[in-house]
Amino acid sequence: MAKRSPRRGLGCLVVILLLVLAVAGAGWLSFYRNWTGPGPAKHPTAVVVPPGSSLAAAARELEKQGAVRSTTGFLRFARHFGTPGPIRAGEYEVAPHMSARDILDLLQSGRTVQRLVTVPEGMPAIEVYERLMGEKLLTGRIAAPAEGSVLPGTYSFQRGEPRAAVLKRMQQAMTKALDQLWMTRKADTVVNSKEEAVTLAAIVEKETSVPAERPMVAGVYSNRLRKGMRLQADPTIIYPMTQGKPLGRRIKLSEVRAVNDYNTYAMAGLPKGPITNPSRESIAAVLAPATTDALYFVADGKGGHVFATDLKDHNANVQRYYNLRKAQGAR
Template sequence: MIRKLVFLALVLIGAAAAFLAFSWWSAGPTKEETGIIVAEGTGIGALGQELAEQGQIGLSPSLWRLNARLFGGGDPIQAGEFTIPPGTSAADILDIIQHGRPVQRFVTIPEGMPSILVQERVQATDLLTGDAPLPPEGTVLPQTYSFQRGDSRAAVIARMQEAMSDTLEELWPTRTSRSVVETPAEAVILASIVEKETAKASERRMVAGVYSNRLRIGMKLDADPTVIYPVTKGKPLGRRIRRSELNDVNDYNTYAMAGLPAGPIANPGRESIAAVLDPQETDALYFVADGTGGHIFADTLEEHNRNVAKWYALRRQRGEM
């Protein structure tokens, strides 16, 4: 009799174990790809509750928790967003969340993008929440940022601003004797002009050198982008600058005043900031476009006027004037 009871108990234990194993490793109920966002600090029980509510497992939360304790190992649960293929078993779902790579999404801020366009880009980025605030000009570091579904737009922009603060703190000690900026804020202002004046990375230090020379001797910067900024807040002008705009006296128009404008005219990248902190040693005071996307530099006004004449001739040849 005792042997029969022992045998029956063993059969029942085996059947229970087989049931648990089957429910844990058998295909899940989903018919298409799904996803889950796991918050920081989520435990096994809370994870099972969420998976059951979303119909991603065919187990009750209590049975999930038991199986996870028995078969899931002790590795921690990662926070983040995870993709779950159709029909994934409960065992594989836990493995994905413990050891898989969370989904990463990205938003890119190009060098020289003004804050008004940063705000628009972040606002238009899907899967973020809330409204995007308008960051003060020059406080965002242009680069690519990762985010997770459900992150707030305000939090993403705050990370962009933190990256700029960290970059300025890192680069400021590299300032050389050739630099004319006296504060990190001035570095951002001048770097934003350099960023807007040249699209060639190889020219940044040279353009910074020219503007540093002008600032050092009290010569006006005569930078077209500073004229445009009060008109469009950094957005493309879409037409030629008017004579009235060149003559307009305001805190940004460097044709009407010497020195730096009142603030940045865009969000400069790391390399432009580095350029104004360590500008190229040069005697040049002038530059003009060369027709290839770069510029020709000159030490004297006479030389510069000849370069301008060549540029105008090339534009007339192209039918641009």
């Protein structure tokens, strides 16, 4: 019987070892290429995971957007090496060359892209409508919201979200804020309902851009309402003509005398509804106005106002304001 050569046996062991190393190397290379190593995305890539999506559906979207090399490979490694837990719906930004492992962690983390739309204090309903309709990442159509129904602020949204859903959040925020503030109202407030509070707050909002002045302006209008005086608020003249947008010129005498449901120069009491979307602070000012005897105010030329308790002092303040404008070259 022939004896096996030691060299031949050693050669077989070397071959087997090389095969094992080759298989292990191939496995490690596949693991690195498809799981822990740099991914194929060359640029920041937006990936949307709709509500209720499975990991498989998300993987198909990732492959479609070029964020992973293959759906099958991603799922195989995710199931064997990924952390347990569901993925979360939303829009995600996959960074350039993000690994499949890190992408799974991202989808499970819920760290979605934060897209924001802002409604500034005092933005009228028509401009809220235009802003939402102009946001190209939102979907669907809406009608212009009721004036005074939206709480100014910054709201997050997701790509593809219906405009109606974003508007609903804005209106729910106003309802919640108004309910909370109504509970803090002073016993002698001149408004008799939440609707009246928003209507008067909208005038306060448009009359001053200085936050600290809101309670004082609210105090003046509260005094005038108690005495049955006309509010004589310029923004109420403009609203029927522009729906709250800037007029772009001085108000005409014929417009001051115009009789309608908003012009507080031609009517006593509150207008028939809000002339803009007031801030939380303006609503609070109306419900708890400053205690004052003032009945008049006029711009001071520096961004604020000068207040007066009688017409004589008010007229003097008005003349000073006109003199200041004249000195500055204003017409």
